[in-house]
Amino acid sequence: MAGFFVYVFIVKIEIKIKMKRVLFILVCCLISITLQAQFPFSAKNAQGLTLYYNIIDATKRYVELTYEQGPAGYNATYNFPGKHVVVPSTVHNSEDNQNYTVTRIGQSGFSYTEMASVTLPNTIKSLEESAFENAKMSSIYLPEGLETISSGAFYKVSGLKTVKIPSTVRYIGGTAFGGMQDLERVEGLKASHFGPYTFSLFTDCPKFNMDLYDVLKGLTEIPSQMFQNCFSLKSITIPKNITKIGTVAFRGCVGLESVIFESPTPPELERAEDTFQGSPDGNLWVPVETARVYGSVWWNYNRERIREHLTIGPSGYTTYYLYSENFKVPAGCTAYIITGINPSGNKITPDQAIVEAFTSGKKIGRAV
Secondary structure: HHHHHHHHHHHHHHHHHHHHHHHHHHHHHHHHHHHHHHHEEEEEOOOEEEEEEEEEOOEEEEEEEOEOOOOOHOOOOOOEEEEEEEOEEEEEEOOOOOEEEEEEEOOOOOOOOOOEEEEEEOOOOEEEEOOOOOOOOOOEEEOOOOOEEEEOOOEEEEEEEOEEOOOOOEEEEEOOOOOOOOOOOEEEOOOOOOOOOOOOOOOOOOOOOOOHHHHHHOOOOOOOOOOOOOOOOOEEEEEEOEEEEOOOOOOOOOOOOOEEEEEOOOOOOOOOOOOOOHHHHHHHOHHHOOOHHHHHHHHHHOHHEEEEEOOOOOOOOOOOOOOOEEEEEOOOOOOEEEEEEEEEOOOOHHHHEEEEEOOOOEEEOOOO
16 A cells, blocks of 8 residues: 555656646746847848847748847947948848848837938838937938838937938828927828828927928818927918818917918817917918908907908909908008098099008008
């Protein structure tokens, strides 16, 4: 009996040992998988610069460019001052001896990186969130084939004056160009790039000054904070199709001298008191005979800013009936208003008109 119990005891011990071995092997496999996911591989580009990549599809062999790995796996930033960085279309992974296609710039991939310029290959399909956030560069080449520019992709990038968007781009996320201190123009922007979360697109871009009329013609709403604190924006025309202007869309635009509304129906202001806060007085131009309508809809927040926009024809003069207008005489012009008639008293001598002259800057018509 004693031997039987010993035998059973030994069997139990062997089972336990085997289970521990199995568990140990499983734990090792999990650790190995985790380590592979946390630590991407590196490869040098044609210039000899070391770049890091994450495998995002092992079957198709797709990778994304990611940030440099610091001590103990912590992310660090690339530092390529004065270098013209070229991202390759394919890279070789020496760990598995496979070639991979670079299809995107990963989240924060080039964030806080200083470089002279960067060229992306035509295999790149997307720029992930914050891909170039706080980076410093003087130029960038975005290839045909790029489809997505995610939220904050160029947030607070310095040095870039112009960004040219490829024709293949389908979507641009919110704050994609926000906070860019040197940005003046974005070429290739289309209404089709806008989605439900494309807000704050140019917020805090002090040098941005670009005519976006053709873009706005394809929208029904100007997104919230779209031009907030664009100090250099001088004028903008709001086409008839715009029915709503989002929160603080033009707040802080201290140089915005002219906002021309084409529609006789005032668009909805999401927060009327803040929409044009900080912009010059008298800068809202509305169609003739609509000042009262605009003033009644927007109430006291913007009614003192409203002026009626009169287009003078090629002959150099125009006429229209004044009743409720709040018209400001343009620079270089003088308006003559017939306020009454002095009858001559006979059929031979014409009646004399009583004319009042309004020089440049004067406002005609009663207040809205």
